[in-house]
Ligand code: HEM
């Protein structure tokens with residue numbers, strides 16, 4: 371189920387336009403995850419450059435925010451099972467396929483990222499204490515054999531996620547600035 375927005379605020383739209391929006395829960399979850407990812411991703415990259423005295427804080431905040439993303443994504447996927455996305459905009463089949471593929475891959479990598487990061491830190495022998503307050507159960511314990519593989523998965527996936535995000539923003543710009551259609555209003 372989705373709701374509609376009439377006449378998005380623009381002086382350039384004198385006629386009545388109806389936009390089929392994502393459900394409220396999907397819209398809120400989209401922006402919560404976007405904000406968390408936009409904070410977590412650069413923090414992850416900065417860990418490698420941070421001075422020794424502060425790097426533990428970078429680890430803690432990065433890992434805690436990243437772990438939060440996992441749970442919000444699980445809620446988001448659960449929500450998606452109950453509230454359908456609005457019908458796709460009128461567009462050539464190839465564009466609709468590209469949008470569905472990028473959205474699907476974003477979902478996938480937003481699960482791969484926190485799971486690989488979480489398992490990697492546990493495998494290296496540093497179980498997560500969420501924001502320094504809540505010790506999180508370690509499902510694998512210290513497992514040096516697989517620690518670097520998990521770290522590599524986390525590192526490579528980070529760049530794939532960045533590439534997907536670039537495609538996503540490229541699509542937003544194409545719709546909003548070039549085509550000047552209503553796509554952006556579907557999610558706000
Ligand atoms: C969606 C969630 C996450 C995103 C987007 C993310 C992103 C990143 C990025 C961009 C890097 C730097 C990669 C590089 O240097 O090439 C990184 C490193 C790292 N992340 Fe994450 N991460 C997430 C979740 C987590 C979680 C949940 C944990 C652990 C509980 C974690 C632990 C780490 C660690 C230990 C590093 C390595 C830092 C180093 O020693 O260089 N990450 N992450």
Ligand code: HEM
Pocket residue numbers: 396400403404405407408455469473474476477535538542553554555556557
């Ligand atoms: C920061 C600026 C962002 C803007 C302006 C933006 C804009 C949009 C728009 C307009 C849609 C609807 C597309 C459609 O109806 O076809 C959408 C959906 C989506 N966005 Fe974003 N987005 C942003 C950030 C992000 C980030 C950081 C992520 C994840 C890394 C993300 C993941 C998604 C996903 C997975 C969907 C599909 C909706 C769903 O099925 O839940 N977005 N976004």
